[in-house]
Amino acid sequence: MKNTPQRLIVEQTVQKMHDHPTADDVYEQVLPQLPTISKATVYRILNALDEEGVLRKIRVPGSADRFDYQLSPHSHIRCVECGRIEDVQSLFLPDSGWVSDAKGYQVLRCMMSFEGICPECLKKQK
Ligand SMILES: [Zn+2]
Numbered sequence: 001m002k003n004t005p006q007r008l009i010v011e012q013t014v015q016k017m018h019d020h021p022t023a024d025d026v027y028e029q030v031l032p033q034l035p036t037i038s039k040a041t042v043y044r045i046l047n048a049l050d051e052e053g054v055l056r057k058i059r060v061p062g063s064a065d066r067f068d069y070q071l072s073p074h075s076h077i078r079c080v081e082c083g084r085i086e087d088v089q090s091l092f093l094p095d096s097g098w099v100s101d102a103k104g105y106q107v108l109r110c111m112m113s114f115e116g117i118c119p120e121c122l123k124k125q126k
């Protein structure tokens, strides 16, 4: 994929968004700079950047994919009430080497995540 200005702006925007935005969130952020861009294009660029390892796509079961500027290994916790996703610097991210050995796969990623209720939603419940 070529380094188009569109792609550059999408990439720089995600680097600045540290709250695991959805493709829709990214689209709204780039719109002032790229008024003619379509959601489909933003989505395509985001997926290409994920495939190239420039950013990381987080698949969320039953909800829109999120995008993460942070590439270092970490896992996530998602609030089931408000949908926010935060980083968890996990101490026990599994080493994928044994999976490759046991199954013969080239392991691309391990998607470990937690679900819970965030402190703010807990406060509201009280
Ligand atoms: Zn919450």
Ligand SMILES: [Zn+2]
Pocket (backbone or CB within 6 Å): 020, 068, 070, 074, 075, 076, 086, 087
């Ligand atoms: Zn993250």
